[in-house]
Amino acid sequence: MGGRGVPVLAPSEFYRAWFREALSHAPQIRALLRQAGAELPLTGPVAVEAHFYRENAVKGDLCGYLQALGDWLQEPRFKPKRNGAGIIRDDAQIESWDGSRRHIDRTAPRIEIVIQVLPGAQKTLAF
Numbered sequence: 001m002g003g004r005g006v007p008v009l010a011p012s013e014f015y016r017a018w019f020r021e022a023l024s025h026a027p028q029i030r031a032l033l034r035q036a037g038a039e040l041p042l043t044g045p046v047a048v049e050a051h052f053y054r055e056n057a058v059k060g061d062l063c064g065y066l067q068a069l070g071d072w073l074q075e076p077r078f079k080p081k082r083n084g085a086g087i088i089r090d091d092a093q094i095e096s097w098d099g100s101r102r103h104i105d106r107t108a109p110r111i112e113i114v115i116q117v118l119p120g121a122q123k124t125l126a127f
Contacts, residue, residue, distance in 0.1 A: 014059070015068060019083070022072050026085035033087070041075040041089045045118040047096040048073070053105035053112070066097050069111065087115070 011019075030040055052065045070091035074084035088094070095118060 018068065019072060023083060023085060026087075030086060041086050042093070042115070042117060043089045044093065045095045046088060046093050047098060047116040047118060048094050049099040049114045049116075050097070051101055051103060051112040053103045053108065053110045055104075055106050055109045057102075057104060060102075062100065062102055065102065066100060069113070070094055073115075 033040060048069070050066065050069055052062075054060070071082075072085050073087045073094075074082065074091050075086045075089050076082060076084050099114075
């Protein structure tokens with residue numbers, strides 16, 4: 001192809017800033033989940049319900065929020081390079097996002113998550 005590079009889609013600065021901030025909370029969240037009896041990372045199929053409370057309705061679509069959260073929930077890997085909180089092994093385990101919604105809360109933006117481990121594994125986790 002004449003020495004041209006391969007085009008790569010890079011995440012937005014907003015995504016990168018959110019991801020860094022969210023990762024800073026991961027050790028505390030993992031500790032709370034382990035205290036509740038979770039063996040991390042979860043390795044079986046899961047259902048995730050996420051409620052995204054945003055400051056305003058302008059930024060992001062639900063699909064993008066779900067993809068970002070799925071990436072964040074994953075276990076870190078170095079081949080291929082990937083960061084993540086280590087709650088689940090891989091976002092391919094997510095069988096359902098049922099009940100997930102976007103909301104507005106101008107005073108307290110946040111994400112509330114419920115992870116249900118599907119039959120044959122551990123219990124439901126909420127954080």
